[in-house]
Amino acid sequence: MTKQKVTGKVFDLKLFKRLLLYIKNYRFAFTIATISVLLLAMFAAVRPILLITIVDEYITQKNAKQVLNFSLIMFGILLLEVVFQFLFIFYANWLGQHIIKDIRTQLYKHIVYFKMSYFNKTAVGKIVTRVVSDIETISSIFGQGLFMIISDLLKMIVIAIVMLYKNWQLALIVFAALPILIYATKIFKDAMKGAFQEVRTEVSNLNSFIQERLTGMKIVQLFSREKLEYNQFKEINNKHKKAWIKTVWYNSIFFPIAEVVPSITLGFVVWYGGTDMLSSGNTSAGEIIGFIMMNQMLFRPLRQIADKFNTLQMGMVAADRVFKIIDEDKQEEISSKGNLILKGNILFHNVHFSYIKNEEVLKGISFEVKKGQTIAVVGATGAGKSTIINLLNRFYRIDSGEIKLDGKNIYGINLQQLRKQIAVVLQDVFLFSDTIYNNITLNNSSIKLETVKNTAKQIGVHDFIMSLPKNYEYNVKERGVMLSSGQRQLIAFLRAYVNKPSILILDEATSSIDSQSELLIQKATDLITQNRTSIVIAHRLATIKKADKIIVMEKGHIVEQGTHIELLAKNGYYSNLYEMQFALS
Numbered sequence: 001m002t003k004q005k006v007t008g009k010v011f012d013l014k015l016f017k018r019l020l021l022y023i024k025n026y027r028f029a030f031t032i033a034t035i036s037v038l039l040l041a042m043f044a045a046v047r048p049i050l051l052i053t054i055v056d057e058y059i060t061q062k063n064a065k066q067v068l069n070f071s072l073i074m075f076g077i078l079l080l081e082v083v084f085q086f087l088f089i090f091y092a093n094w095l096g097q098h099i100i101k102d103i104r105t106q107l108y109k110h111i112v113y114f115k116m117s118y119f120n121k122t123a124v125g126k127i128v129t130r131v132v133s134d135i136e137t138i139s140s141i142f143g144q145g146l147f148m149i150i151s152d153l154l155k156m157i158v159i160a161i162v163m164l165y166k167n168w169q170l171a172l173i174v175f176a177a178l179p180i181l182i183y184a185t186k187i188f189k190d191a192m193k194g195a196f197q198e199v200r201t202e203v204s205n206l207n208s209f210i211q212e213r214l215t216g217m218k219i220v221q222l223f224s225r226e227k228l229e230y231n232q233f234k235e236i237n238n239k240h241k242k243a244w245i246k247t248v249w250y251n252s253i254f255f256p257i258a259e260v261v262p263s264i265t266l267g268f269v270v271w272y273g274g275t276d277m278l279s280s281g282n283t284s285a286g287e288i289i290g291f292i293m294m295n296q297m298l299f300r301p302l303r304q305i306a307d308k309f310n311t312l313q314m315g316m317v318a319a320d321r322v323f324k325i326i327d328e329d330k331q332e333e334i335s336s337k338g339n340l341i342l343k344g345n346i347l348f349h350n351v352h353f354s355y356i357k358n359e360e361v362l363k364g365i366s367f368e369v370k371k372g373q374t375i376a377v378v379g380a381t382g383a384g385k386s387t388i389i390n391l392l393n394r395f396y397r398i399d400s401g402e403i404k405l406d407g408k409n410i411y412g413i414n415l416q417q418l419r420k421q422i423a424v425v426l427q428d429v430f431l432f433s434d435t436i437y438n439n440i441t442l443n444n445s446s447i448k449l450e451t452v453k454n455t456a457k458q459i460g461v462h463d464f465i466m467s468l469p470k471n472y473e474y475n476v477k478e479r480g481v482m483l484s485s486g487q488r489q490l491i492a493f494l495r496a497y498v499n500k501p502s503i504l505i506l507d508e509a510t511s512s513i514d515s516q517s518e519l520l521i522q523k524a525t526d527l528i529t530q531n532r533t534s535i536v537i538a539h540r541l542a543t544i545k546k547a548d549k550i551i552v553m554e555k556g557h558i559v560e561q562g563t564h565i566e567l568l569a570k571n572g573y574y575s576n577l578y579e580m581q582f583a584l585s
Contacts, residue, residue: 037147040155043080043084045161048293054066093139096140107130125204126208129207134322149308152308153301156302167282196317198243200318201243202243273287344369344503346392350365353387363555363556367551374536374547384553385507394411420501421503424507435470435474436465437452459524549561552567
């Protein structure tokens with residue numbers, strides 16, 4: 001994975017404006033947080049002013065009553081600070097969580113409409129990182145980043161004004177240290193920008209690696225790759241550690257400087273103020289005490305701003321990554337309007353297609369399937385058989401040629417209505433960690449349990465399901481690991497059948513199951529292909545003898561077409577395949 005170029009920009013205004021669009025639904029929370037920020041800055045300045053007044057005007061004059069009164073006022077200010085600090089923290093974080101909820105929803109909706117080519121070239125771990133951890137990081141822009149920085153800046157500006165008003169000589173001593181810290185902060189935030197981009201990249205790599213290995217753990221163990229995978233994980237994990245150590249290194253340099261400079265400044269304030277007061281100058285004891293307080297109030301936010309810059313930078317990097325996915329091209333938005341019913345006539349005319357530019361997989365194929373016909377597509381691995389299924393479902397767009405359904409160009413048909421009319425049973429069946437019933441209906445509330453049961457009885461699957469604990473409510477766990485490959489295939493067959501498709505596609509549906517399951521599926525196939533256009537892709541040629549037409553493919557071309565008997569009589573490619581399988585059996 002290539003690293004993104006580090007721009008050094010801690011705050012991307014264009015990116016932030018885009019984030020602000022999500023605030024419009026939560027104006028109340030945004031307003032409360034903003035007002036709280038302004039009031040907290042004002043309250044911060046009131047406290048040292050009151051302290052200076054108490055010391056210079058009432059303690060020195062031994063006016064106990066006024067000391068008590070002003071102390072109570074200061075206590076009241078502190079209580080108000082607590083209240084508005086609570087409102088600020090709560091609503092800023094509340095706003096952040098609601099915004100990322102909306103962004104995450106938008107992102108996921110966008111992802112489910114992506115073209116299949118996106119998933120072919122993008123690691124699942126990367127997508128998971130964007131949807132989960134990157135979006136969570138965006139919330140910190142509002143909760144701990146931008147609002148906090150604005151609050152701290154306002155406090156610093158107000159405190160600086162109070163300092164100049166009360167004693168400009170002491171104020172200049174304090175301000176003399178500001179350029180040093182500001183310059184150090186700039187260097188720090190520029191360095192952290194690159195460091196955090198590296199961290200996010202390594203987090204994404206780590207997530208991708210773990211996700212892939214957990215999914216393929218059976219292969220890892222079957223081929224005794226535990227040690228090799230462990231060593232590879234150690235290397236990736238070490239890169240992740242180094243990326244974080246870089247941020248620790250920058251923090252270790254900056255924060256000691258940020259602590260020492262204010263302390264030195266405080267020493268100069270006490271020395272100069274004390275000397276001036278002893279020599280009957282303009283400095284008072286209250287001002288020295290007030291400046292000791294304001295020195296901390298001025299520099300502490302500056303140190304915190306540097307820390308908040310880290311948070312803001314991470315949030316901006318995460319937002320940039322998330323919006324890049326949202327800006328990715330997607331397939332057309334699926335609309336459920338209309339109720340298209342296909343008859344099932346299919347026409348491929350001179351179709352060319354390539355997954356990778358200039359590397360054609362289909363090289364001008366043409367064939368026709370009439371309503372209710374069953375055709376079989378056979379050929380060696382890589383011949384282009386499954387590609388036909390992908391194009392029929394519009395997972396990819398053809399390079400040239402034409403695909404028609406019932407005489408209509410396939411790209412002029414509503415996508416959802418198209419896919420509602422096509423049911424596919426794949427060789428590698430995917431089941432969700434859910435009940436058998438939900439895996440069959442895919443949570444389609446219009447398909448009732450009784451309908452599923454009746455359909456299961458018709459194709460001979462009901463008894464198998466009833467033998468399981470909780471029957472149709474049996475949870476098959478992740479990817480259906482609680483079922484055998486044959487049982488998963490039967491569930492997939494039932495899933496296709498209950499949707500009553502106009503076109504049925506079986507893609508190597510019987511290539512990895514036992515003989516008993518194959519008999520059940522063969523029975524189901526005979527049942528549901530009646531009066532329904534069916535396309536069967538198979539390695540086992542014995543399963544396609546009854547097909548109305550067999551299409552033989554080789555290296556992206558159709559080399560033969562005909563019935564089983566016709567193709568055997570040609571003594572060509574199909575005949576050789578059949579004889580080889582018969583000899584092996």
